[in-house]
Amino acid sequence: MEPKHSPNTEPTHDLKDIRELCLPWKKHMRNPNATPEELQQSLVEQFNQTKGDKEGFDCPTCLNKGYIAYLDKQGQKHLRSCDCMQRRQSIRHLERSGMMQLASRYTLQNWQTGEDWQKELLNLGRQWLEQGQDQWFFLSGTPGTGKTHFCVALCNILLGQNRAVRYCLWRDLAVQAKACVNDHAAYQNLIEPLKRVQVLYLDDLFKTGKGQEPTVGDVNLAFELLNVRYNDPSLVTLLSSEWNIQDIIQMDEAIGSRIYERARQFYVDLSGKQNYRLLSFEKRK
Numbered sequence: 001m002e003p004k005h006s007p008n009t010e011p012t013h014d015l016k017d018i019r020e021l022c023l024p025w026k027k028h029m030r031n032p033n034a035t036p037e038e039l040q041q042s043l044v045e046q047f048n049q050t051k052g053d054k055e056g057f058d059c060p061t062c063l064n065k066g067y068i069a070y071l072d073k074q075g076q077k078h079l080r081s082c083d084c085m086q087r088r089q090s091i092r093h094l095e096r097s098g099m100m101q102l103a104s105r106y107t108l109q110n111w112q113t114g115e116d117w118q119k120e121l122l123n124l125g126r127q128w129l130e131q132g133q134d135q136w137f138f139l140s141g142t143p144g145t146g147k148t149h150f151c152v153a154l155c156n157i158l159l160g161q162n163r164a165v166r167y168c169l170w171r172d173l174a175v176q177a178k179a180c181v182n183d184h185a186a187y188q189n190l191i192e193p194l195k196r197v198q199v200l201y202l203d204d205l206f207k208t209g210k211g212q213e214p215t216v217g218d219v220n221l222a223f224e225l226l227n228v229r230y231n232d233p234s235l236v237t238l239l240s241s242e243w244n245i246q247d248i249i250q251m252d253e254a255i256g257s258r259i260y261e262r263a264r265q266f267y268v269d270l271s272g273k274q275n276y277r278l279l280s281f282e283k284r285k
């Protein structure tokens with residue numbers, strides 16, 4: 001029979017998980033020669049060398065357990081979450097949103113640099129990565145210039161640094177937001193994580209069918225999302241759009257001015273540029 005716990009002693013779910021994770025520690029309990037300090041240290045090392053079964057990313061730090069054991073100053077054992085857990089969560093979101101393939105295809109290594117503007121953009125992207133991303137990164141311009149490729153490639157670098165990253169296609173977000181606009185809880189579940197995630201890439205901002213201007217609902221949604229991120233400098237934001245900054249200021253000055261103020265030197269309008277791949281194809285024709 002299962003032992004019965006009174007409500008006060010019932011272990012929480014988290015505690016139970018941690019106990020299960022601690023099982024390997026018990027193997028060392030029988031070593032009679034170790035001093036208490038050696039035993040504790042040995043238990044921590046034993047735990048940290050045990051392989052786990054978390055999927056999505058092979059982590060050399062926690063060996064896919066998701067936790068790292070350590071001793072505090074009093075010699076007490078503790079577990080802390082490994083940095084890879086944020087990365088695993090980002091990968092799960094990528095898989096769920098169907099963007100995993102895109103993310104693995106679009107890298108800075110395979111960014112074409114046959115044209116001067118492509119080399120300049122690569123340098124700018126590297127500069128943005130080095131400077132700590134406190135400014136927004138915004139690419140505007142015609143389709144086929146590689147805006148998505150470049151922004152996804154920058155996000156991949158941040159994902160590789162175990163940051164929490166969300167890739168969000170504006171059209172999908174706008175459709176989902178409209179579908180749940182009368183369901184407060186569902187709407188909050190959709191929007192809140194995007195407001196607060198460490199790194200957000202909003203792809204094809206204000207993309208609508210047939211070149212139409214965004215609706216009032218679109219503008220309100222974008223403002224709600226971007227205003228929170230504008231007010232918190234610790235949040236990293238990348239944007240791409242077929243609309244340039246002047247277009248966006250004309251649609252809504254509050255959004256346009258915020259994007260302009262936060263992006264500045266990392267705003268590039270690629271209108272009139274051509275994708276190297278398309279260009280070389282046209283040269284051959």
Ligand SMILES: [Zn+2]
Pocket residue numbers: 059060061062063064065066067082083084085
């Ligand atoms: Zn890890």
